Amino acid sequence: MKLYYTAGSCSLFPHIVLREAGQGFTLESVDIKKKKTAGGKDFTAINPKGMVPVLQLDDGTVLTEGVAIAQYIADKVPESNLIAPIGTMARYHCVEWLNYISAELHKTFTPIFRPGTPETYKELLQEYLQVRFRYINIVLSEQNYLVGNRFSVADAYLFTMMRWAQSLKLDMFRYPALAAYLDHIAERPAVLTALKVERLKG
Ligand SMILES: N[C@@H](CCC(=O)N[C@@H](CS)C(=O)NCC(=O)O)C(=O)O
Incomplete structure (x- = not known):
């Protein structure tokens, strides 16, 4: 999994969640004004909304919106108790x-x-x-x-x-x-x- 982030922006929220969940992940920073990733890629090709955070799964699936990313990570690691089970x-x-x-x-x-x-x-x-x-x-x-x-x-x-x-x-x-x-x-x-x-x- 890779989290595209910009330091100090709202992407700090899923960044914290990933660390709390103890999941392996990599980080790549994004210049949000220039819409360029640290690796020199066009960030809008990854997220056409041009916004961080973006979670990219190992199979290439892209998930955007901090609230969705955080729930995805928390549900993936239920033992981390970062969110209560569905239905409660x-x-x-x-x-x-x-x-x-x-x-x-x-x-x-x-x-x-x-x-x-x-x-x-x-x-x-x-x-x-x-x-x-x-x-x-x-x-x-x-x-x-x-x-x-x-x-x-x-x-x-x-x-x-x-x-x-x-x-x-x-x-x-x-x-x-x-x-x-x-x-x-x-x-x-x-x-x-x-x-x-x-x-x-x-
Ligand atoms: N609805 C999105 C909003 C994300 C958002 O506002 N990201 C800001 C950084 S905090 C951003 O990337 N802004 C770049 C832009 O508006 O061009 C979410 O909650 O994930």
Whole structure:
């Protein structure tokens, strides 16, 4: 399996999941602006959407979308307990979080990082994000993880998104439970390795 990634981008989420699952995989970085892989290939020939993450299986099958990739890896290694079995309520609660993080956080952040986005719109988006962080902070003041009191793919995704919040210098003191949760997730060996390999600060 190969994960196409760009350091510090949303591909950190499936990168963490692959390490948590203990699966053998290789990594190839992608210059997301030039749409070129480190090996010099046209990245749009691999993913016509031109976006990371991409998981390429050994038989050449390509899977895109972080939420799909994470579930694929977690289901492939059920003993890693990275997602609850299909049919259980815990599974749907996990999917509920994955969708919330994707739709309500990930795609709210994206325009903030685009140079062409008007500053007033960026401020509005940051306000929207704060409303969501307040909600997540309340949830995490009563539990250590998003689902079932154990680390899951949803935590890997939230951690990845919250690194972006920290890079925007959003004041995390307003969200003590969320801040403590992030410190705790950052100590996981798989997370530390993924950050180190992507040359990111912990
Ligand atoms: N819906 C996709 C979004 C992936 C995404 O936004 N990837 C960004 C990096 S975080 C990207 O590759 N952007 C390049 C572009 O928009 O051209 C997913 O969740 O996997």
